[in-house]
Amino acid sequence: MEQLLAIADRFAAQAPPCDYWTLRLVAEESDHLSVRQGVVEPSALGYSLGAMVTVVSGGGLGYGATSDLSPAGLVAATDQALGWAEAHARLGLFDAALYPRSALQAEYRSPLTQPWGNLPLVDKLALLQEANRALAIDERIVDWAAWLAYRRVSQLLVTSEGGRIAQTLDYVSPGLVAVANEGSQTQRRHGGGADWPQQGGLERITAADLLAAAPRVAEEAIALLAAPECPEGRMDLILLPSQMVLQIHESIGHPLELDRILGDERNYAGTSFVTPEMFGTYRYGSALLNVTFDPGIPGELASAVADDEGTPAARERLIRDGILERPLGGRLSQARSGLPGTANARACSWDRPPIDRMANINLEPGPGGQTLADLIGRVERGVLMDTNRSWSIDDSRNKFQFGCELGRLIEDGELKGLVRNPGYRGISAEFWRNLDGIGGADTLEVRGVQNCGKGEPNQAVYVGHAAPPCLFRDVAVFGGEE
Amino acid sequence: MTPDTFFALAEGLNGGLTGQEQLFCALTAEASDFVRLNHNRIRQAGSVRSAALGLTLVAGARQAEASCDLTGDPGQDLTRAQDLLGRLRERLPHVPEDPYLNLSEDPWTGETRVGDQPPDARDAVAALIERAEGLDLVGIWASGEIVEGLVSSIGHGHWHQSQSFNLDWSAYLSGDRAVKASYAGLDWDPRALAAKVEAQRQRLEVTARPARTLTPGRYRAYLAPAAVTDLIDMLAWGGFDLKSHRTRQTPLLKLVRGERSFDPRVTIREEHERGLKPRFTSEGFEKPGAITLIEGGRFAQCLVDARDGKEYGEAVNASGGSPESVALAAGDIPQPRILERLGTGLYVGNLWYCNWSDPNDCRITGMTRFGTYWVEGGELVAPVRVMRFDDSLYHLLGDRLEGLTAERDLILSPQTYEGRSTDSYLLPGLLVSGIELAL
Numbered sequence: 001m002e003q004l005l006a007i008a009d010r011f012a013a014q015a016p017p018c019d020y021w022t023l024r025l026v027a028e029e030s031d032h033l034s035v036r037q038g039v040v041e042p043s044a045l046g047y048s049l050g051a052m053v054t055v056v057s058g059g060g061l062g063y064g065a066t067s068d069l070s071p072a073g074l075v076a077a078t079d080q081a082l083g084w085a086e087a088h089a090r091l092g093l094f095d096a097a098l099y100p101r102s103a104l105q106a107e108y109r110s111p112l113t114q115p116w117g118n119l120p121l122v123d124k125l126a127l128l129q130e131a132n133r134a135l136a137i138d139e140r141i142v143d144w145a146a147w148l149a150y151r152r153v154s155q156l157l158v159t160s161e162g163g164r165i166a167q168t169l170d171y172v173s174p175g176l177v178a179v180a181n182e183g184s185q186t187q188r189r190h191g192g193g194a195d196w197p198q199q200g201g202l203e204r205i206t207a208a209d210l211l212a213a214a215p216r217v218a219e220e221a222i223a224l225l226a227a228p229e230c231p232e233g234r235m236d237l238i239l240l241p242s243q244m245v246l247q248i249h250e251s252i253g254h255p256l257e258l259d260r261i262l263g264d265e266r267n268y269a270g271t272s273f274v275t276p277e278m279f280g281t282y283r284y285g286s287a288l289l290n291v292t293f294d295p296g297i298p299g300e301l302a303s304a305v306a307d308d309e310g311t312p313a314a315r316e317r318l319i320r321d322g323i324l325e326r327p328l329g330g331r332l333s334q335a336r337s338g339l340p341g342t343a344n345a346r347a348c349s350w351d352r353p354p355i356d357r358m359a360n361i362n363l364e365p366g367p368g369g370q371t372l373a374d375l376i377g378r379v380e381r382g383v384l385m386d387t388n389r390s391w392s393i394d395d396s397r398n399k400f401q402f403g404c405e406l407g408r409l410i411e412d413g414e415l416k417g418l419v420r421n422p423g424y425r426g427i428s429a430e431f432w433r434n435l436d437g438i439g440g441a442d443t444l445e446v447r448g449v450q451n452c453g454k455g456e457p458n459q460a461v462y463v464g465h466a467a468p469p470c471l472f473r474d475v476a477v478f479g480g481e482e
Numbered sequence: 483m484t485p486d487t488f489f490a491l492a493e494g495l496n497g498g499l500t501g502q503e504q505l506f507c508a509l510t511a512e513a514s515d516f517v518r519l520n521h522n523r524i525r526q527a528g529s530v531r532s533a534a535l536g537l538t539l540v541a542g543a544r545q546a547e548a549s550c551d552l553t554g555d556p557g558q559d560l561t562r563a564q565d566l567l568g569r570l571r572e573r574l575p576h577v578p579e580d581p582y583l584n585l586s587e588d589p590w591t592g593e594t595r596v597g598d599q600p601p602d603a604r605d606a607v608a609a610l611i612e613r614a615e616g617l618d619l620v621g622i623w624a625s626g627e628i629v630e631g632l633v634s635s636i637g638h639g640h641w642h643q644s645q646s647f648n649l650d651w652s653a654y655l656s657g658d659r660a661v662k663a664s665y666a667g668l669d670w671d672p673r674a675l676a677a678k679v680e681a682q683r684q685r686l687e688v689t690a691r692p693a694r695t696l697t698p699g700r701y702r703a704y705l706a707p708a709a710v711t712d713l714i715d716m717l718a719w720g721g722f723d724l725k726s727h728r729t730r731q732t733p734l735l736k737l738v739r740g741e742r743s744f745d746p747r748v749t750i751r752e753e754h755e756r757g758l759k760p761r762f763t764s765e766g767f768e769k770p771g772a773i774t775l776i777e778g779g780r781f782a783q784c785l786v787d788a789r790d791g792k793e794y795g796e797a798v799n800a801s802g803g804s805p806e807s808v809a810l811a812a813g814d815i816p817q818p819r820i821l822e823r824l825g826t827g828l829y830v831g832n833l834w835y836c837n838w839s840d841p842n843d844c845r846i847t848g849m850t851r852f853g854t855y856w857v858e859g860g861e862l863v864a865p866v867r868v869m870r871f872d873d874s875l876y877h878l879l880g881d882r883l884e885g886l887t888a889e890r891d892l893i894l895s896p897q898t899y900e901g902r903s904t905d906s907y908l909l910p911g912l913l914v915s916g917i918e919l920a921l
Contacts, residue, residue: 040577041789047566050532062528063526064530066532070558077529081529083529084517087608091608125578142729267621267652352530390837390839392836392847392848393849394658399868399869401839403840425920426921427921480843481842
């Protein structure tokens with residue numbers, strides 16, 4: 001961070017003549033370790049350092065991004081930004097005076113108990129080897145791997161109005177996969193943190209049960225080979241948090257993004273079935289549905305003190321008792337639309353500009369402290385689904401189809417045998433109204449996704465989602481084959 | 483970054499290597515302009531100048547990799563790269579020997595330059611906005627230089643530089659009713675842009691008609707080349723890479739096992755010779771001009787990257803397991819007669835958000851999007867509201883394939899996740915007797 005501060009000070013001293021500027025410096029270091037079938041794969045260290053200069057000038061807005069952080073390099077990036085601001089002033093969609101100005105001074109560090117460097121490389125590799133041995137339990141396991149990924153992002157946003165926001169985010173992401181095959185049937189199972197990312201250090205390895213999960217992951221992959229196909233028909237559905245993450249992400253998070261509603265994403269990620277007049281009145285789901293934007297959950301993937309426009313991050317209610325309240329939009333989108341929003345203008349790195357993104361979008365636990373067993377006990381005939389493996393939704397974020405790695409039949413309130421290739425489809429606007437049960441606070445799991453893609457030019461970001469298991473009624477469920 | 487500065491940087495590193503060390507230095511760099519449009523106005527515009535160095539250090543049978551951004555200043559970059567090399571040296575003794583280490587031992591050199599200076603982005607975007615007056619246009623302009631380089635301490639020396647533009651846009655009526663278009667390439671021609679915008683205006687007239695809602699079921703359909711890209715992308719996801727085949731994860735497992743088949747007219751090739759991508763891999767191997775992946779409906783060859791090649795004893799023929807320059811062989815239906823051949827059914831202009839429904843059966847789900855129409859008597863009759871399909875490629879490229887168009891579209895990928903893509907597709911349209919619509 002000291003290096004970034006020095007560069008920022010130097011930039012501020014030669015600041016460009018314009019109405020407003022920001023300099024966003026991002027330093028990133030990463031490491032990736034993987035052992036596949038007992039063989040250590042080439043490790044990959046990564047170091048990235050660059051900056052984006054954003055300027056508001058003469059009614060226009062432009063940016064220039066560069067990995068050359070010398071004074072000359074930043075001047076060149078500034079000149080490019082000024083050139084684009086001039087073009088934007090002539091042909092722009094909005095008056096750049098709407099661009100939010102920030103004087104916020106703040107600092108954030110993600111929770112970190114055990115830094116990545118605390119465990120020697122040989123010990124990390126030994127851990128992954130041990131996990132590999134625990135996965136290779138049967139000849140039908142035809143491929144298997146365990147990995148550890150480390151990423152530290154240090155970001156400094158400074159503005160011409162005295163804003164200075166320093167954020168350091170640490171992530172250690174462990175994971176496992178086992179692939180089982182018999183004939184023309186192949187099944188995959190993930191675990192050990194593969195779909196349970198959070199901010200933090202090496203303590204994430206223990207929290208994610210990397211070693212303990214390995215035998216179960218392999219056993220389930222094998223068991224799925226012989227399991228019957230998931231039945232087809234309309235029935236009740238219980239989604240574990242490992243699938244709720246995607247359900248929330250695709251059919252609540254994305255439709256509420258204000259830039260979609262404003263039309264920015266129509267050529268790529270899509271529009272939204274949500275329209276501005278719906279806020280405050282539209283019944284998004286049953287009265288059990290409460291969804292928040294919450295950047296303050298310790299360790300959740302997108303927890304932060306501010307967004308990349310310099311807006312302080314704060315918890316907001318998006319859906320209250322099933323009624324839609326607020327979209328996901330940064331201050332620029334709020335100004336363009338006249339709607340309220342959230343601090344969620346985020347960029348994936350120094351070479352991409354901020355756009356409206358999800359941050360932490362959480363489904364609040366239900367009242368009454370229901371357990372998973374309580375939810376299962378309320379199902380006469382249905383399926384429980386675990387761990388997303390496939391996701392698809394239309395460009396308005398309405399017609400969706402998801403597949404999971406593992407399903408279990410539920411009959412007369414009891415969990416029965418495994419079913420393979422479980423999937424379900426529905427329409428967002430109807431699906432959430434069939435929400436009929438939510439686990440209590442003890443069942444809440446803080447997870448997220450690390451590959452949320454959007455934007456032109458394209459950006460992939462980390463997004464946090466916390467959810468309990470949920471019960472939905474009357475859902476179209478199906479299995480594999482034809 | 484120029485070839486001289488990159489080669490000098492690599493030489494500076496090579497000069498410090500010890501006796502048994504080998505070093506492969508890879509460069510990726512771009513100087514790009516991005517202009518985002520909405521409502522036929524500039525939404526967000528800027529420039530990105532980036533350069534990244536990738537190092538693979540080998541000592542005996544041990545290897546480790548690292549990467550860092552470069553500044554463009556030779557002295558500073560050498561210092562940064564030497565520091566990176568030092569970190570790899572520290573790491574190397576702590577990693578075991580790698581049985582699948584596979585770097586080219588036959589040094590070769592080459593320099594290729596593709597395309598001329600693209601048009602000034604400001605001028606091109608201004609021309610588009612003027613030409614699209616009255617349209618609700620939304621999309622992205624991306625242009626500029628992309629460079630990939632490779633130097634090894636044993637003598638490899640490569641430089642591949644391309645200059646291109648990629649304009650990818652849609653024109654909207656209301657809601658999700660729109661027509662998509664793209665214009666990408668190496669040589670900018672304002673007349674070509676004008677023709678595309680005019681064709682889009684004409685198609686919007688049909689799109690403006692009252693939309694039809696289809697019920698789920700099987701429909702006779704034509705999938706335009708832009709829609710076929712999404713199907714090919716799914717096949718590219720494990721369909722051709724050697725590791726997926728040897729570990730029986732490929733969605734084409736039943737094809738390989740002879741349990742299912744494609745139509746004999748289905749031939750798919752990887753055409754490295756097309757020139758947008760460099761012909762060298764980051765391990766120094768030369769990609770062959772073309773690789774036949776599926777021939778006459780039967781599986782032919784896998785794509786083999788360096789690591790998989792060593793593990794499974796196959797010759798290297800690709801940078802990775804997914805095609806970069808894929809081509810589907812043309813058929814014999816003249817494009818102008820495709821609506822006549824379709825008769826009554828669905829014209830699918832674009833697909834969207836495909837994913838596996840059941841990879842064991844090569845079953846895909848996804849959505850129709852943009853210009854999708856109901857056709858009757860060989861005429862576009864009305865736009866169709868978006869529908870979800872769920873069907874197996876063993877049907878769409880197999881027993882329900884009626885034909886492929888004689889003409890093919892060259893489609894340059896507009897993707898920009900890891901920098902501007904240089905992937906491309908050469909694809910015909912597909913006429914199928916049925917596609918299953920599920921929702």
